[in-house]
Amino acid sequence: MKKALLLILAIAMVFMFGVSCSKKAATTTAAAPAASTSAPAASATTTTQTKEAEVITIAFIGNTTGDYAMYGVPVRNSVAMFFEQLNAAGGINGKQVKLLEYDDKADGTESINAYNLAKANGATAIIGSVLSGASIALSDVTYDDNMPQISASATNPKLTVMDPDDPKSEVKTNVFRTCFLDPFQGEKMAQYAAQVYGAKTIAIFYENGSDYSEAIVQGVESQLEACGLKVVAKEAFATGDVDYKAQMTNVAAANPDVVLMPIYYGEAGRAITALRAAGCNAKIIGGDGFGSVVNYASAADLEGTIYMSGYAPGTPSVAKFESDYKAKFNEDVPNMFAPLAWDAALVMTEGLKAAEAKGLKAGSAEYKQAVIDAIKNLQAFEGITGSYTFNATNDPIKSVAIIKIAGGAEVFDAFF
Amino acid sequence: MSFSLLIAQLINGLQTGSVYALVALGYSMVYGIIKLLNFAHGDIIMVGAYMTYYAIASFALPPAVAVVLDIAASTLLGVFVEKVAYTPLRSAPRLSLLITAIGVSFLLENGAQLVFGAGQKSMDPMITGSFMMGRVNVSYTAIVTIVVSVARMVLLTFVVNKTKAGKAMRAVSEDMGAAQLMGISLNRTISMTFAIGSALAGVGSVLYMCAYTQASPTMGSMLGIKAFVAAVLGGIGSIPGAMIGGFTIGILEALVAAVGLSMWKDAAVFLVLIVVLLFKPTGFMGKKLQEKV
Numbered sequence: 004m005k006k007a008l009l010l011i012l013a014i015a016m017v018f019m020f021g022v023s024c025s026k027k028a029a030t031t032t033a034a035a036p037a038a039s040t041s042a043p044a045a046s047a048t049t050t051t052q053t054k055e056a057e058v059i060t061i062a063f064i065g066n067t068t069g070d071y072a073m074y075g076v077p078v079r080n081s082v083a084m085f086f087e088q089l090n091a092a093g094g095i096n097g098k099q100v101k102l103l104e105y106d107d108k109a110d111g112t113e114s115i116n117a118y119n120l121a122k123a124n125g126a127t128a129i130i131g132s133v134l135s136g137a138s139i140a141l142s143d144v145t146y147d148d149n150m151p152q153i154s155a156s157a158t159n160p161k162l163t164v165m166d167p168d169d170p171k172s173e174v175k176t177n178v179f180r181t182c183f184l185d186p187f188q189g190e191k192m193a194q195y196a197a198q199v200y201g202a203k204t205i206a207i208f209y210e211n212g213s214d215y216s217e218a219i220v221q222g223v224e225s226q227l228e229a230c231g232l233k234v235v236a237k238e239a240f241a242t243g244d245v246d247y248k249a250q251m252t253n254v255a256a257a258n259p260d261v262v263l264m265p266i267y268y269g270e271a272g273r274a275i276t277a278l279r280a281a282g283c284n285a286k287i288i289g290g291d292g293f294g295s296v297v298n299y300a301s302a303a304d305l306e307g308t309i310y311m312s313g314y315a316p317g318t319p320s321v322a323k324f325e326s327d328y329k330a331k332f333n334e335d336v337p338n339m340f341a342p343l344a345w346d347a348a349l350v351m352t353e354g355l356k357a358a359e360a361k362g363l364k365a366g367s368a369e370y371k372q373a374v375i376d377a378i379k380n381l382q383a384f385e386g387i388t389g390s391y392t393f394n395a396t397n398d399p400i401k402s403v404a405i406i407k408i409a410g411g412a413e414v415f416d417a418f419f
Numbered sequence: 420m421s422f423s424l425l426i427a428q429l430i431n432g433l434q435t436g437s438v439y440a441l442v443a444l445g446y447s448m449v450y451g452i453i454k455l456l457n458f459a460h461g462d463i464i465m466v467g468a469y470m471t472y473y474a475i476a477s478f479a480l481p482p483a484v485a486v487v488l489d490i491a492a493s494t495l496l497g498v499f500v501e502k503v504a505y506t507p508l509r510s511a512p513r514l515s516l517l518i519t520a521i522g523v524s525f526l527l528e529n530g531a532q533l534v535f536g537a538g539q540k541s542m543d544p545m546i547t548g549s550f551m552m553g554r555v556n557v558s559y560t561a562i563v564t565i566v567v568s569v570a571r572m573v574l575l576t577f578v579v580n581k582t583k584a585g586k587a588m589r590a591v592s593e594d595m596g597a598a599q600l601m602g603i604s605l606n607r608t609i610s611m612t613f614a615i616g617s618a619l620a621g622v623g624s625v626l627y628m629c630a631y632t633q634a635s636p637t638m639g640s641m642l643g644i645k646a647f648v649a650a651v652l653g654g655i656g657s658i659p660g661a662m663i664g665g666f667t668i669g670i671l672e673a674l675v676a677a678v679g680l681s682m683w684k685d686a687a688v689f690l691v692l693i694v695v696l697l698f699k700p701t702g703f704m705g706k707k708l709q710e711k712v
Contacts, residue, residue, distance in 0.1 A: 016502055063590065198578070238681050243641055244685070245641075248434070248673070249431050249672065249676030251427055252427045255556070256427075269633065280549065280558050281427075299539065299633065300541070
């Protein structure tokens with residue numbers, strides 16, 4: 004018996020070792036191109052023959068290692084690619100842009116350390132950070148220095164406002180973002196239901212206790228009156244719950260025109276299956292968490308479902324970016340943060356151009372203020388994911404991309 | 420709430436309850452025979468669900484073959500776990516066995532993440548369509564689930580009460596030492612119990628995939644806990660008790676959601692567990708505890 008047991012354990016060990024080894028091998032090969040591009044990290048990534056005074060130094064701060072690196076790496080890649088192309092095309096005002104890169108491991112303290120280093124190395128603007136937590140920590144210190152900062156991916160309202168619950172709260176005037184906020188998405192969902200579908204009654208199905216889901220619901224509810232919508236059913240599930248039959252029976256009984264589902268793809272697939280099984284044929288609108296939902300419910304049940312997205316893959320404005328990204332990093336654009344990061348770099352460059360045009364000295368207080376003012380004053384500035392105008396709290400007012408599911412595929416439908 | 424809505428919710432509850440009941444039967448049987456709360460039971464369902472997924476979605480096998488494969492895999496895994504993890508601890512304190520069961524549960528969950536990946540796997544529903552019963556929309560999945568689980572309970576009651584193997588199981592459950600002295604093979608009987616319990620888990624996993632169409636590495640933990648509550652509620656160790664407990668929990672959940680308190684579903688289930696443990700620790704059908712003097 005003991006011998007048999009030992010044998011089994013030995014086999015199990017060999018097997019597990021094998022698995023972990025093959026996994027490691029896979030990750031190293033995948034990381035190889037990224038590693039080579041980040042080799043000169045925290046030092047100049049552009050070789051410039053020009054004198055020190057004629058270089059504009061900016062810094063990227065973001066998590067390019069650790070648990071959430073799948074968000075940070077595409078952002079870093081896009082930003083690096085943007086400035087490489089910009090420099091190749093002559094830079095800004097004849098000056099090359101020197102991009103410093105720092106890894107903050109998605110940790111607020113690390114991003115503040117990185118910021119201090121960037122400042123010591125002469126950075127005059129910051130792109131980053133990636134996750135909300137680190138970005139907020141970073142924005143608190145950049146605000147003290149009035150350092151221009153833009154994030155491509157931090158969706159938390161606290162990035163640009165000291166206290167989002169207080170309508171009179173101080174705004175961090177130097178901080179911008181190119182992604183939309185969660186409540187903003189909810190407002191768009193309600194407006195789409197009313198204006199495009201002509202809905203009068205809606206049902207909401209959300210995840211109880213999820214910041215993402217609840218923030219979108221908040222946005223939806225803020226628009227009810229303006230859109231003339233009535234919520235006939237509001238159902239929720241607890242995180243980890245799989246059985247939505249009872250909730251969907253209630254939704255079906257309320258017979259809404261449209262069902263709004265601000266939840267993630269896996270749950271969305273189950274929820275839609277359960278909704279259709281309960282005999283409800285209402286239209287379904289999801290949030291950006293719906294990405295790749297086609298893998299989680301049948302094509303028949305999903306037909307006609309739409310969701311809001313920050314980016315419309317395959318559209319003309321992003322086509323060049325997508326092919327460049329694929330050529331340079333040897334993979335498809337992994338998520339919407341990559342094109343949003345390109346836009347962040349584009350918006351920041353627009354600010355730098357304005358400051359350069361005034362002939363100010365890079366790094367000076369007037370220069371930073373000029374960058375911030377220029378970004379703040381942008382009107383419907385065209386990026387690759389949409390156009391940018393910043394509101395009173397420095398959040399972009401931009402159109403969302405509507406993705407429609409037709410014949411089991413997610414296809415771009417229209418901007419809204 | 421209108422009458423037809425109430426009926427629809429009761430059917431939802433019966434369907435969910437059927438899955439709980441099948442899992443609860445496995446808990447009850449194992450507890451009845453070696454006084455072990457086999458916390459790995461829910462995870463055996465998880466492995467079964469993945470089997471169903473791979474058989475149907477990846478290898479495009481007919482559903483009947485998938486069901487057989489699923490049940491076979493669950494049964495083998497259940498017996499394997501018993502032989503490797505529980506048999507060596509048969510004379511160890513009860514607590515060691517319980518902790519081992521929790522360990523096996525973690526091993527299976529994390530092993531599944533390694534092998535199958537951490538995301539959910541989704542397949543097309545095996546049974547589609549529904550019919551109108553008066554003004555109530557009833558899916559065929561619900562009917563199949565309820566019928567299969569009631570049939571399994573009847574079959575199991577027959578096996579335990581009328582066959583020789585069943586008699587051996589009851590004898591071992593009553594007094595292990597005496598049963599052994601009467602010439603009953605302990606190892607065989609216990610393995611048999613695990614095999615039957617795990618086969619039921621296999622059936623449960625097929626029904627689960629019919630209803631929810633998604634398999635994920637952690638799906639077994641909450642399902643297992645709910646089924647455990649069902650088993651305790653019905654009286655752990657009792658076969659009809661597990662069934663009644665399962666249906667009660669399922670209907671309770673549906674009704675709580677029906678009145679608009681869907682966030683409180685789990686809370687209601689665990690509240691019931693607390694109340695039952697306080698006032699009737701042996702459950703609806705449980706045997707009375709007799710203190711040995």
